[in-house]
Each structure stands twice: as C-alpha cells, then as structure tokens.
Amino acid sequence: MKGIASIADVQAVERKGAGTLPASTYEMIRRGAAIAPKAPALSFFLQTDDHRKPEVWTYEELMADIHRSANFFHSLGVTRDEVVAFVLPNLPETHLTIWGGQAAGITYAINPLLEAPAIAELLKAGSARVLVTLAPFPGTDLWQRLQPILDQVPTLRHLVLVNLADHVHGLKGLAARLMQKREARRLHGPQGVHAAVPARIQVHDFRRGIRRRPKDRLVSGRNILPDDYSSYFCTGGTTGTPKIAMRRHANEVANAWSASQFLGEGVGTGKNVFCGLPLFHVNGVLVTGLVPFSHGAHVILGTPQGYRGDGVVKRFWEIVAHHRISFFSGVPTLYAALMRVPIEGHDVSTLEYGLCGAAPMPMELMRNFQDKTGLKILEGYGLTEGTCVSSTNPPLGDRRIGSIGIRLPLQQMKPVVLDEQGAYVRDCAIGEAGVIVISGPNVFAGYKVAEHNKGLWVDTGDGRRWLNTGDLGRQDEDGYFYLTGRKKELIIRGGHNIDPAAIEEPLHRHPAVELAAAIGRPDAHAGEVPVAYVQLKPGASASEAELLAFAQRNIPERAAHPKSVYVIPQMPLTGVGKIFKPDLKHLEIQSALSTALQEAGIAARRLRALADQARGIVVEVELDPQADVAAVRRVLGQFPFPHNV
Template sequence: MSSIIKQVDIEQLEAEGLPDNLANSSYELIQRGAAINPNAPALTFFLNGNNHRNTDTWTYQQLLGQITQCANFFHELGANKDTVIAFILPNLPETHFVIWGGQASGIIAAINPLLETEAISDLLDTANAEILVTLAPFPGTDLWPKVQPALAKLPKLKHLVLVNLADRVQGLKKPIAKLLAKREEWRLHGLAGIAAALPSNIKTHYLQSGLARQPSDHLLSQRIIDPQDYSSYFCTGGTTGLPKIAMRKHCNEVANVWSSAQFLGDGIGPGKNVFCGLPLFHVNAVQVTGLLPFSNGAHVILGSPQGYRGEGVVSNFWDIVEHHRVHFFSGVPTLYAALMQIPTGKHDISSLEFGLCGAAPMPKEVFKNFQERTGLKILEGYGLTEGTCVSSVNPPLGERRLGSIGLRIPGQLMKAVLLDEESGAYLGDCTVDEIGALIISGPNVFAGYTVEEQNRNIWVDTGDGRKWLNTGDLGRQDAEGYFWLTGRKKELIIRGGHNIDPLTIEAPLHQHPAVEIAAAVGRPDQYAGELPVAYVQLKAQQSVTEAELMLFCQNNISERAAQPKFIRIIDAMPLTGVGKIFKPTLKKMEMISVITEQLQDAGIDLRDISINDEKLRGTVIRISLVDSSAQAQAKEILGHYSMTIEFN
C-alpha cells in the first residue's frame, strides 16, 4: 500500500519529481501491467447478477491481445492518431477492447447509451467521429433504434462497427441467440438487413469478425504514441444542447494513473480483485476501475452490461463480493444507500478493503452506518472529467475525515482562490479555511473543449506561470491540507452521479407559449442525491397547469434523467440585484419542502426551520421540533440526505 498519510508525504514525493520511466500512453501502461504476470486474470465478465458465477475470463496476455487486435482493426479501417473512434456501448468486455484499442490507433470518444437520438447525433457530429462502435439489433435492447436514425445526420462518419450481444451468450444457447439477433434485424429492416438502412457513406462491419483476422502480438501501424497525442474525448457539463466534450491526452491519463496509485498503491495491484459497476462512458469507471488496475496487474470484474443497474447486481452484491473475493469497488452515494438495504447476512466479505465514493457528497448517516455494518473503509474523493478523473482523495492509511474530499493527489496542485465576481480575474489565494473557487493545475489537467468558445474563462491566471483550471466548485482547505466542498458548480444538477445541465430542462420550457421564465434546480433525494425540479413564472394573462407543463417536458426533453420530478408555478422568480435568477432561493425552498414532507410523513411536528450560509460549513439548516423527544427519530430520517442539519 502507498505510504501517503499526510500532506507532507505528497510534498516529499513531488520534491523527488515524476518518475523518469513513466509510460508514454495508455497502451504502454496496459503492456506493463500484462508483463507482471501474463497468465494472471485481467478481466472477468458476467452477464447477469443472479448468475454471476457464470463468467468469461481473459488473462493479461489475452486482454492485451484483444486490445491489439482491436487497434489493428481500426488501423485497417483507416484510423490514424487524429481519427475519432466513438463508442455507444453498455459495459461489455468488447467495450474495454474498443476503448484501449481505440486509444492505441486514434482518439476514443465515449457517448452515453442512455441518450436519445438527437443528443447522440449532436455529440457524434461535434466530436467529428469517423468510426462508430455500437450494439447490433438484439431483442429487448433499445440502443440500435436510437442510434440508427442519427446516422443519416453524420456525413463525416465512414464506418459503423457492430457488437453482437449473442457473442456473449455461452454454450448451447449461443446459436439460438444469434438467430434471435438476425430475426430482430429482419424485423426492423427487412431481409436486406442493416446495410440497406444506412446512408451510402457508411460501411458496416462486425467487431468479432474484424478482430479475428488481426494479429494480436504487434501494432500493424507501427505507431509510436507521443504523450502529447490526444487519447480520449469525454462528455461533461451536461449532455444536450451544445455538446461539451473534454479533450484529454495520453500524458493526462498516464499522470492521473500514477498519482492515484500513490494513494491506492498495492490496494489495486497483483492479486487484487476490482469490481466495476459504473458505466464505461464515465471517467471513473474507465480510469479507476479500468486503466489503473490494468496498469498494475490487478483483476477487473465487470458486472453485467448495465453495471450496478443490471438485474441482480445490487441485490446479490454481497454474494458477488464473497464469491469473487472483491477487494475494491467505486461507486456514488446512491449505490451505498442502496447497499444499506441489502443485509450482508452470513456472507464472508472480509476481502473488502475499501470503496471509493465520488460524484456527490456522501450523507453522513449513510457513511457511518455503512462502515459500521460492513467494516469497509469508504474513501471519499473528488474529481472531474477535465482533470482526467481523480483530483483528491482521503488517504487509505491516513486520517479519513468525514465529509472531506481528502488530500490532493501528488503532481497536481489544488487550492482555493478568490476571483472577481464579474470578470473572474484572480484576486489572491484563500487563507486556511477560507472559502473560494477550487482551481487545479498539473499534468492530469485536460487540453480544453472541442468547441473553442467553451474554453473562455475556464483558465485562471495566477501570475505564477502555471495553467490553472477553474473547476467551478467552491471549497476550502484546512490546516492539514484536507479539502472540503462548500458548494458545487452553480448550475449542474447531479442525479445519481449523472450530470444534468439545467438548460436541458429550461430551454424546452421556454418554448412553451405560456412560460415567461423557467429555472431548474436539484431537489435533495436520499437515493439519487438530487432530482430535477423546474420552477416556472408564467406570462401575463396566460394560464397552464403544472400537469400540462409536465406532459410538455416529457414530449420535449430527450434526456430521460433530466425529466423534472416536479414543476412548480410561482408568481415571481427570485432575482438578483442585476436581474439574474437567484437559484439558491429555489434550492432552499426544495430543502424545506423535503424536510417538511419527511417529518410530516413520520408524524413529527415541525415548529421552525431556518437556512443560513456559513463561512466554513456552507449551507446549514436549523430545525426546531414541537416535541424535542422526537429528535432522535428526526435525525435518523433526515440523516440520509446530503444536507447539514442541526436541531435547536
């Protein structure tokens, strides 16, 4: 395990400098991991959580071979270092082959398979994708019917590579699965099949047959990957409207793996089993439960195409841990809240060493109860796509401070600074425990967004010659170097770790003839973290019901996660002195609504509630009950929410 315990350990590592023998690319990282023990298990996959003992496993030699074959296949299709290879896939072994093979041949672009057709088309077009890998038609899947209509809008796309789910079916059922896949294709497109349903500029291929004819022991391109070559594009900051795609380089991914390993070290090395349940279109799954363990010779267990959402995965999680001897997994607060409802029973989960939690603050009650029940160490951390993945984490061997996002990773600087509210100009560094904008600088920080206008005002000039990224989050650093988030990006709603741009909701609502102003905010939720809620101010002399607006949203918002849970019509929108919508007021209204409803449902009478913004702790809610003896019950109920609550 790493020796990082305190901030001074990080500074000592940095004084020694980055190792001279850092890999040049993600491909080289995986080569090094495979060299530790080529015959060790590298990747195991199961299709269903209820049948998780039925698995396929690849050794490191086999995994590297498949990745190399994939790179050679893309090279055969004409890919070079500047070719964008997009994938829209669930969590499959093939997804890993495509990600790392794609990075060895070109630039991989990850697209969320839960998006609707219009959003998929926008992202592929903005990324300038020339090759697309996605699922072939298969009964019970809805991906192909969403992707196929988008293809007509993509004149730059040259090749469509299809992954057949029937290839993942084992034994005697495989021929039947292949027949069902072909019948689904005929049902959708007739006997002429998929090729007849595509634009003339797109050629169709199947991944399995494409890999089968490629060598697995060398790159046909003979490419020498430069650390400054682009490796991947990941979507960030909302997924509809004008796409926002972060461009990362091989040196970014290599640096982030090295830095993260200094904390996690031997915890994700040879002999360790890492469970991946987060989606592989997200950087956490790709880096923390992908490239990091692969580069260190650990064993990744990929649990179902839908990850944690897959059938039987959460309900059988402790059996999965026991059977596969899982040592580490990464999740979001909603996962830990769900696992709290699953008794560990007689399962032997002693293999578990720690779990990483990010994406949103962990409710304190969930944190404490989970650790008490399982004995598992939860490492709260912080990261963003623009920082490759991990920026800070609580040290496994050091003090883990509840509510803190931990110490910054080695090699990446991070601090809270004061910025001018109007211009965003740097005014100075914050003092200890002073709240400011969190900025980061280092080799893990991305190159920028694909659309140049989105790069305005994201960099902060502190005068020290370094390139600092404004994360958009507010926080403070205490005297021992631990960081604490006190506010998130002004606009994003985070639903179960899924980032929702409020414009996704607001833009369609503004198109309704009765709507004057619309504002979307997050409503606290004990399972999802936040749920989107829309506030609407109507035009004069106009009338519409909340139910009618809800139906309008369902018909006009393509992103399912962005569908508002509630729509509230109000007389006047709260505004700032310069006429901007003041969303903190709306968010506080939702906090009060949640608390009031929860206590009323429990038969607890509320005397008074107030919300104040404090310097060190951010938003603090104070509650007074009619019957003070009900405090313990109220604390238990409200402890599942990521809110700071005190009782008078």
C-alpha cells in the first residue's frame, strides 16, 4: 500500500482487515528480517565524526543477536513474567535488550537521566530481576550514580554491564578497553565492579554473556502469546513518582502495524530511518524501532545521546545526505534547532518526512521549517498508554497545521463530554471540544498499581474499552483532531514530561508555605519550563529567592527545578477549594509572550490569554497603530497558541 491520505483510506484499510498479525514483537521482527536477510538492519556510530564508518548489522545478524540476548536472559532465570530493566543510552545493546528481553520476559525502560533515588524507586516498583546498564567508563557517570542504590532493590539478582569500549575498534579499541579497566580499578580497587556490588547480585558482561548462546532459536521453547506482557514504561511524568504502564505484545504489534499503514511505502527495504530520540521513550522504540524492523527498513542509531550527541544537530543535514535518510522523528525543540543549521550544499532529496510529537509544535515554526527545507512534517499525537501513536497527519493527504491529524486504522478516537465525576454523558458534536478517549488493540493493559487505574476507563455504553487520555480536543468534519488543552497538567519540557507534584510536594515542606502550584511557562526553545506559585501561611514570611533555593535543594531531578518561584497573596481556587491552575497558566502565557515582544523591541498596549472552547487558549494583542504587525506575528508564531492581533 502506498499510504493513507484521508479518513476514507483509514476506513478502507479497516474494511480490508489486518489479516493474521504476528503474536509478538519477536515474531514481528522475525517476519521483517525474512524479507531481505542480507539487507542492513541497524547501523550505529559512537561519535558524529565517525558517522561515515558505522558498525552495521544485517537482518540475519540482528536476529542472531536478538536470539543470543534472549537466550542469555533466559539463562539468568528470566521467564514470561520476570522483568529485565535497562538504564541505558542509545546503543545497539539497548535494542538487543528490548527485543531479546521481550522474547524472554518483560522489558522495563528507565530514563538514565533520572537521579539515583528515583531510579531505585522505579526498580523496586517494577520488581526488576535483571538490570542492564553501563559499565564504568571515563567521561560517564551512570555507573557512579547507580552503584550506591543497587542494595536498595531486593528483587535484583543480576547486573549486566555494557562496555562502551566494545564500540571502539582497532588500536583505539585496545586503548579504550585499558581505560575502562583503569576506571573500574580507580573507583573500586583491584577487584573492580565485583567489589562494589552486593553479594546476592551476580555481575555479567553483556558481550561475553551473549557470545556463545544459540543464535538461531529461543532455547526456552517459549510460545509467546499476544496477551503476554511485553514491556513496562514509566508515564505520568519522567520526574516525580511516575506510574508504570503495562503493555502486551498485542498492543505493540497492533500499533506498529497501524502506524506502518500510514507510512506505506515510506518504510521498507531500502529505506533508511534515523533514530535520535531516546530508547527509554515509546517514540524511539516504536516509530524508529519496531515499525522499520517489521518491514525490513534500515535504522541508523546516531550516538548514545541521540540528538543531544555532540555534533549531531550541527551536522544533521550532512548525516541525512550521506546515509540517504528518508524519515526521522523528533520533538519541536529539535526542529527549532535544525532551523539554525544551514541546509545548503547537502542533498537531502531522499528525506520524505519527519514526524513531530511529544509536545505541540508552534505553527510559525512548522511553516518556517517546511518553507526552508521542503520537508513534510507530520504532526501526530499519542501516549504511552496507547502504545505510542494514535493519530497523525497523513503523509499523502492534507497536512493541516495545528492539527494532530486523523486516527490510525484499528483505533477509535473521539472527544466526549464527561460529568464532574468523570462519567460519560455524550459524544461531542463536530467542532465541540471535550475529553479525548481512545479505544483499540493498541490500548495498554493498565497501570501496575491498581489504585492508579481509578478513573482511567470510560464506559460509553457501546461495549468498547475506552481510555480517558486526560487531554482535551475537538474533531472537524474531515476527521482531523485538534488539541485544545491538557487536563493532566503535565509540564512538557523539551519533549520530557514533568509531574507538577515533583515540584509542589517539596515546596509544601517549607515551613512558610501553605499552598504551592507548579505549571509550565511557555518557552520558545524548550516548549515549557517549570515555574511555581506559592501562597504563604498567615503571619509567615519567605522571599522568592529563598523559596527558589529551597526548591533546588529539595527537588532531586534537575529538569524539574523551577525557573522562578512567585509568592502571591491568594491562590486562585475552584468552588470546591481546589487550586485553579488555568488562571496561573494564563498569567505565565501573558508574561512569557509580553517578554518575547519586549525583547524584539515591540511594545504592546495589551496582551491577554483567553480560554476559547473550540480553540483552547487564544492570545489577543492590542498594538499601537504604527506597530509592525508582521514582526508581532513572527514573535508570537514561536509559541503554540492561536493569536488575534
């Protein structure tokens, strides 16, 4: 199939049906590998300077290493319901852990940028038996952060270490191995890491562990069923106390199949996909992982840090031209950064489109990027609980700026009206905003902790299992969706979610604080940055500088440190006494956009952020008659809000 252009195409695909889908992610990749076993499946370069000489795995070699990895994990006692956690940057071993781990048991993705106490809590909550992470290596600190918390995870029995020196070759490789051994001895003495790990935990080297395992089969003889759990992902924020989403093989297979129907001939043998998003995130794993692997496409994994790697963004168009990249996925901050990188002199004609998700993309940024590069940007929408992708703008059809596109095949999606208790009232009319709910084989099993599932499911009376996404949106007459707000109140900083509770709870521990509320302040580069509002106890005193310093000392995750803390006399409250964050959000929008105009040398008589039922938050600006309206629109276009000047 060539791809999807409209909702009519989606419905045509559904009438035809999906046929017999693979029972598992393992079987799905195995089918993709059989298309062209000698074709390149995965390439990796450790540094941007080495991108022209990457390590390459054919599909035959990738499947051999997936088998070896699964068999290695099986030898460590991993069975259907045992958990293999990984705290890793983007490496070939990360893919082998994901897909080999799912063939043996359940994989559990944990963000390596989190602070050690948060990682310890997640490992305990997930009952991890095996942990795969980096061995100590000069210039890295992941091992130093994780080693002290290993004894806090009672279920942990095996520690598998990935040695970065394995990706350095020739004489430099010999030097890198020597450096790694010296680093381990420097940290822990002659016995190295073995002396620094609790006695109940066995230490293994990843490459040595998989080396002699059978490469052509699963020695467990496991028959993986569609309803078996495949993966755990943290959600509800990558800071604070995230919920653990449990996903089944059927969820991942269905979502990969649905997404590939949209992409059509854009993903398959001979197509090259660049992966720069982290592999602890569902987008990196599915959109630039399972989807291309299931169709025999070639994934280029660029540096352990992905887009954050030194030189990756600066030389991105060079990488695209050399590797003949046809597709990549990113967040709005990436596209903003690429706008500053000259494209001239690079042949990027193979580049068909880029996918944008994780946070709303400012309309002006999208227009400018498409005008500069000629590249189609497909803005989409999805969530971990829906596996990854629920809607996207069709690559072959009308790509509507400001829209998150049309729903994927096999998935249902609609806005509904809920009452105060979260119960279903009715479906929304065309153009009417409501709570977005989704249903289909991609929807996850639920959260690991039962209490987290309260209010998650919506009974509409049609027999379907509808997931309350917590997002607000509307649908037009052509089936395109538009987000109008986020009921969940997560702060999205550079595509990463921050739970406001991670900021509010520490602030509430200050003796002078009575109420605290954290929200996102619009930021042209990061999308949002966290700020906090505080109401003091009667008779108490504390300066904003004091509260900011207190927050920075007591919030363990650096990404969640508020940029500012404001003391206000009275917190806005709802009729039932809950903090009404939209009022605070409007203040920050007005402040951020007014500041942006002032920095551009533009004086506005008045700027207001108003709630519009159909369009979400709308910014109204009143100018002096002589003001440059085009310049105002350019500034406001950096932010994802409709505006009236």
